[in-house]
Amino acid sequence: MIVTGGLGFIGSNFIHHMIHSRRDFRITNVDFKGFGSNPANVGELKRNNRYRFVEGDIADYTFVRKILKNARIVVNFAAETHVDRSIANPAPFFESNTKGAFNLLRAAYERNVDKLVHISTDEIYGAIDSGSFDERSQ
Numbered sequence: 001m002i003v004t005g006g007l008g009f010i011g012s013n014f015i016h017h018m019i020h021s022r023r024d025f026r027i028t029n030v031d032f033k034g035f036g037s038n039p040a041n042v043g044e045l046k047r048n049n050r051y052r053f054v055e056g057d058i059a060d061y062t063f064v065r066k067i068l069k070n071a072r073i074v075v076n077f078a079a080e081t082h083v084d085r086s087i088a089n090p091a092p093f094f095e096s097n098t099k100g101a102f103n104l105l106r107a108a109y110e111r112n113v114d115k116l117v118h119i120s121t122d123e124i125y126g127a128i129d130s131g132s133f134d135e136r137s138q
Contacts, residue, residue, distance in 0.1 A: 001018070001025050001026065001027050001028070001071070001072070001073045001074070002027075002071045002073070002074045002075070003015055003018075003028070003029050003030065003074075003075050003077065004031070004058055004075070004076045004077060004078035004100075005030075005031055005036075005037075005077030005079060006027075006029030006030065006042065006053075007029070007031040007033065007037035007038055007039055008031070008036045008037060008038070008041070008077055008078075009036070009038075011029075011031075011075075011077030011119075012038070012041030012042050013041075014075065014077065015027055015029055015045070019045060019048060019050060023050075026050045026051075026052075027051050028052050028053075029052070029053045030058070030078070031053070031078070032055065032057040032058075033055060034080070034092075034096070035080070036080075036081060054067060057095075057100070058076075058078050058096065058101075058103055058104055059096060059099045059100045060103075061107070064100075064103040065110065068104075069111060071111060071113050072113065073113070073116075074104060074108055074113055074115070074116045074117070075117045075119065076100075076101065076104055076116065076117065076119060078096060078100055079097045079100075079119075079120070080092050080093045080096045080097055101118060104116060
């Protein structure tokens with residue numbers, strides 16, 4: 001299994017859950033060590049033989065195609081967050097959230113990956129006047 005963005009809060013918790021609950025998975029954590037990355041989130045997994053870390057950027061198609069060579073499952077947590085930062089400087093958001101996701105989809109198709117799961121945040125819904133969003137919100 002390939003997990004992108006696995007040094008972030010949500011991705012690293014997913015990796016811990018999978019390593020501790022499933023003995024049938026080996027996980028390759030791909031992260032480019034950006035703003036939301038924290039290597040300490042997975043520090044104790046360095047000695048686990050079912051875990052490995054690869055530093056790389058999913059905005060680099062050649063890298064993505066290489067890392068997905070024998071992948072069966074890809075879970076994408078890699079993304080820039082914080083709407084205010086995206087307004088001030090949209091380029092990193094395009095590279096990771098759009099180009100990176102496209103590269104994963106394209107390479108997964110070319111490499112015959114069985115499953116690609118794309119994780120996002122509630123920020124995709126935009127503003128809300130009151131209450132909170134869920135998957136049925138419009």
